[in-house]
Amino acid sequence: MATTQTHHSVHITHKDHDLDSLQVLPDSYQWVQPDLFPSLQQHSTPLSDTLPLIDLSLPDAPDLIGKALRTWGSFQIINHGVPLSLIHAAQSSAIDLFALPTPYKLKASRTPGTFPGYGIARINSFFPKRMWSESFTIMGSPLEHFRHLWPHDYSKRCDIMAEYDRELKSLCGRLMWIALSELGITREDINWAGPNEDFKTCNAATQLNFYPACPDPDRAMGLGAHTDTTLLTVLHQNNTRGLQILREGRQWVTVEPVAGALVVQVGDMLQIVSNGLYKSPFHQAVVNRTQKRLSVAYLFVPPENVEMSPHKKLLNPTQPPLYRPISWTDFIRIKSNNFDGLSCIRVDVKDEKQVKVG
Numbered sequence: 001m002a003t004t005q006t007h008h009s010v011h012i013t014h015k016d017h018d019l020d021s022l023q024v025l026p027d028s029y030q031w032v033q034p035d036l037f038p039s040l041q042q043h044s045t046p047l048s049d050t051l052p053l054i055d056l057s058l059p060d061a062p063d064l065i066g067k068a069l070r071t072w073g074s075f076q077i078i079n080h081g082v083p084l085s086l087i088h089a090a091q092s093s094a095i096d097l098f099a100l101p102t103p104y105k106l107k108a109s110r111t112p113g114t115f116p117g118y119g120i121a122r123i124n125s126f127f128p129k130r131m132w133s134e135s136f137t138i139m140g141s142p143l144e145h146f147r148h149l150w151p152h153d154y155s156k157r158c159d160i161m162a163e164y165d166r167e168l169k170s171l172c173g174r175l176m177w178i179a180l181s182e183l184g185i186t187r188e189d190i191n192w193a194g195p196n197e198d199f200k201t202c203n204a205a206t207q208l209n210f211y212p213a214c215p216d217p218d219r220a221m222g223l224g225a226h227t228d229t230t231l232l233t234v235l236h237q238n239n240t241r242g243l244q245i246l247r248e249g250r251q252w253v254t255v256e257p258v259a260g261a262l263v264v265q266v267g268d269m270l271q272i273v274s275n276g277l278y279k280s281p282f283h284q285a286v287v288n289r290t291q292k293r294l295s296v297a298y299l300f301v302p303p304e305n306v307e308m309s310p311h312k313k314l315l316n317p318t319q320p321p322l323y324r325p326i327s328w329t330d331f332i333r334i335k336s337n338n339f340d341g342l343s344c345i346r347v348d349v350k351d352e353k354q355v356k357v358g
């Protein structure tokens with residue numbers, strides 16, 4: 001994954017980011033939903049659904065996953081094969097990291113224009129107010145940053161994150177094949193899954209998100225509504241509620257924390273490959289008054305500079321491609337300047353007639 005990023009990175013200073021010590025919500029954190037977010041459609045009957053919880057070890061899992069991806073663009077999984085001890089070890093390193101005094105954390109700040117390191121959510125640049133959260137992004141080895149954070153104790157923590165990356169990458173490879181085969185796409189149809197057809201040539205980042213307890217949670221927002229610029233995002237949340245997924249454009253549904261479960265979400269790149277059959281859901285993270293919340297998001301993205309396009313098996317004269325081909329590298333550049341990146345690469349009705357379907 002490219003480590004350079006555009007001018008839209010957001011940076012923090014010691015003065016404005018010690019959320020733990022604030023007793024009153026500063027004006028700069030009093031949340032207003034900007035116009036760029038689609039407003040909720042009004043319906044008299046609320047949806048009372050919960051996100052599907054799927055046991056990955058059972059034979060009907062692929063079928064259930066296919067259904068969940070077409071409706072929610074998301075689901076939770078248990079029996080996913082990632083050792084719970086590893087999930088807890090990664091989580092506990094994240095807890096230790098965010099508990100460090102701010103001057104330490106600032107030693108591991110993202111340098112301008114890059115992804116890895118400590119800071120606030122990149123999407124904050126699209127919103128008029130600050131989000132009630134901190135984050136730390138790991139791409140490749142976190143050694144340089146961890147050495148600053150824990151001069152005597154970094155190597156074990158680096159090993160844990162490396163192991164987390166390996167385990168989650170193989171889980172994502174497995175999930176990719178399930179998602180694709182539910183669309184009738186087979187191994188012969190994909191030429192970017194790598195020499196072993198396991199998607200190990202894909203890139204990834206591990207994003208640690210921390211939401212301190214908030215003095216005025218109803219007026220604050222942990223992470224504003226967004227879609228992920230990934231193929232898949234696989235997220236572990238601690239036992240505190242906060243993640244909400246937008247259901248059918250009309251209702252926020254809270255994803256209940258389930259011990260050991262992982263939340264899987266379609267990202268924009270899989271929405272492109274599936275020609276919109278799988279939609280990357282809007283999601284957000286709300287905060288609460290008494291509990292700290294932590295999430296570890298594994299952001300799984302295509303190999304750099306490989307063009308992703310609606311798969312030709314899904315296209316026909318009545319189902320023309322909805323998006324033009326684009327690499328992840330180019331797409332993240334578009335998204336850093338446009339909140340709704342997918343609309344920028346949508347083939348409009350006029351063009352659709354001209355696109356040949358192979």
Ligand SMILES: O=C(O)CCC(=O)C(=O)O
Nearest residue numbers: 207209237243285295297
């Ligand atoms: O903390 C959460 O539950 C959401 C995190 C998220 O959406 C992200 O890291 O992109």
Ligand SMILES: [Fe+2]
Nearest residue numbers: 226227228283
């Ligand atoms: Fe997200």
